Amino acid sequence: MSLLERLNEDMKQAMKNKQKDRLSVIRMLKAALQNEAIKLGKQELTEDEELTVLSREVKQRKDSLQEFENAGREDLVEKIRTELTYVESYMPKQLTEEELTELIQQTITEVNASTKADMGKVMGAIMPKVKGRADGSLVNKLVQKHLS
Incomplete structure (x- = not known):
């Protein structure tokens, strides 16, 4: 199952379960993948290209998390942590x-x-x-x- 198919399935499940946070992250990931495909002029991304997009999204969230922690914005820290866990769930298993x-x-x-x-x-x-x-x-x- 490709990443886009998995995102579609998870999106349907998030809608059924009324998980608004998860749904918004999935939609954002789908948009990022589609934007990358358009940018590269392709119909479908390779697994490697999908991984690049996911890595970029994880890095953006980690950077935001660091900034919000430094600024003392606990409300935003929790939101970003939640988003980060959702995005990381689509990443391959991390090396020890x-x-x-x-x-x-x-x-x-x-x-x-x-x-x-x-x-x-x-x-x-x-x-x-x-x-x-x-x-x-x-x-x-x-x-x-x-x-x-």
Whole structure:
């Protein structure tokens, strides 16, 4: 089942259950996916392109969450947290820090990296492997730790 089909099914269920918050998030995700398809001039997005859109939506919500927490807006913090859980439910299973560390070490070996100057090579090689399954800032931090 494609992501769009899954969103349609979940949208129907949210309507039946009168879950307004969930329904608005699903509609927003569908709109984001359709806008991306239009932007790319395609009828349907590939799984990779769908993952890119979902990752972007998660990142936007995490950034908003951080800003609202800094501003002390607890009313908005709760709303964004709820949205974030709904959006993350469509993401693939996230890698644990141990799995990520193992993958980073393999990649460092593959590209023969040894110093921080090789950071770009390692990041370029690892990001496609972990796309949608790990936060980019965490990957960056772990790569730096292993190259120092």
